[in-house]
């Protein structure tokens with residue numbers, strides 16, 4: 294295991310949702326699991342005027358997010374952990390505020406011997422990232438002359454290719470690329486990382502991992518929740534920016550990439566960038582019309598309870614055309630993947646929470662046994678990212694008895710069946726990696742830009758195209774009805790669902 298140096302974590306946006314919901318619980322679990330260095334403190338910063346004690350009360354002692362994961366035995370840990378947390382408020386006058394912040398960092402560093410090693414975690418609105426980086430630089434807090442300095446930013450990394458490039462340039466004025474960590478929490482999920490191991494630590498999959506044997510690739514990311522309290526943010530973002538550009542294209546890059554020469558961060562990221570650059574960019578309106586589907590959930594009942602439509606959600610425009618469902622078909626222009634379609638969909642308010650990758654293998658080129666249903670005849674490798682993390686292989690077996698009737702059987706592996714395995718949550722894993730200076734699971738500037746280059750034309754078309762429609766789907770259904778037709782031939786999504794709205798045709802809501 295790598296050694297974690299003594300250090301300080303400075304969280305900007307410490308009074309916000311992400312800090313309370315994800316960051317502090319993750320740091321607490323690292324503390325409890327003895328992964329933190331001996332000398333470690335957290336300094337929270339934001340404009341809210343609160344004391345160290347009030348901060349500790351909010352994010353530790355009275356935190357509903359921490360409470361839910363605490364057992365009786367945790368009480369001792371909780372108070373010693375809380376003692377490691379501090380808070381400094383920032384007003385709107387950056388000069389004096391950052392002077393004060395800089396002095397506080399220095400004082401804590403001297404008192405708690407954190408050896409001038411600092412991680413600045415920016416959990417603020419993204420519009421502040423560059424300004425914060427500049428302020429830190431103005432105070433010399435980016436200098437590695439004495440101790441290392443890392444800056445960690447949350448998605449979204451831009452709103453388009455242009456804004457992502459501007460953000461990258463803006464940050465790189467003040468921090469070197471190797472100091473910048475762009476967090477994509479899907480890369481912190483064990484099963485996403487396991488995509489690399491499944492492919493490159495086995496000799497049974499990789500020989501088949503190409504156009505000769507794979508018919509198509511299907512990726513589904515479904516959530517049961519709606520936009521919850523993030524309507525204001527989401528309405529300006531939509532599913533394509535919120536999930537597809539980041540998390541889902543990261544998964545795609547791990548499926549598409551060539552084997553890296555070793556597991557070094559730069560080698561893996563070089564291959565991921567090549568993979569993202571090989572996605573065929575869709576430019577003409579006909580292809581964009583045929584290969585993309587945009588949907589939005591409408592009011593419905595789930596288990597007897599009324600559920601709001603997207604347009605009724607707080608913070609959402611009553612005439613919004615923002616998509617809560619996005620499905621895209623695309624191709625990868627390289628030797629390995631030529632002509633293999635990829636189908637990727639993501640949505641909120643679906644019947645179940647699931648993220649999975651399905652590799653559909655081609656059916657045998659000569660039919661020895663007569664099987665009827667082609668969709669059930671193909672071998673499938675299903676990588677369950679969440680929940681029930683694991684891998685399922687579907688293959689044909691003979692039904693006992695006369696003749697050769699073939700049925701699908703399952704070879705099913707569940708991560709939970711591994712003994713003594715404590716699966717770290719994504720934020721724990723990623724924070725620990727950043728603390729140890731391992732950027733393998735962080736997105737590099739060129740990866741982010743390559744993903745935007747693919748997504749930009751779809752967004753432009755969805756926002757400005759003449760024939761674009763936003764199709765309705767009932768909250769709790771598997772998306773708009775016409776999304777079933779996106780997958781060609783005799784195939785469909787692995788879990789096609791009931792289409793509660795207008796089952797006979799399309800329900801267009803714009």
Ligand SMILES: NC(=O)C1=CN([C@@H]2O[C@H](COP(=O)(O)OP(=O)(O)OC[C@H]3O[C@@H](n4cnc5c(N)ncnc54)[C@H](OP(=O)(O)O)[C@@H]3O)[C@@H](O)[C@H]2O)C=CC1
Pocket residue numbers: 305306307308309310311312338339340341342383415416417418419421447448449
């Ligand atoms: N919440 C989530 O689930 C996810 C969030 N993210 C990203 O994480 C980041 C934070 O999100 P979230 O916590 O939800 O947002 P919130 O709106 O809940 O929190 C934003 C924080 O930024 C602080 N802030 C605002 N202006 C300033 C300023 N000028 N200087 C310092 N601090 C400031 C706010 O505190 P104050 O008003 O006291 O200054 C608050 O603490 C965003 O970039 C978001 O996109 C990414 C994935 C998921």
Ligand SMILES: O=C1O[C@H](COP(=O)(O)O)[C@@H](O)[C@H](O)[C@H]1O
Pocket residue numbers: 516535536
């Ligand atoms: O980044 C985001 O991810 C969550 C889904 O994360 P998961 O780990 O629960 O799958 C999504 O709800 C949110 O809209 C998005 O910003």
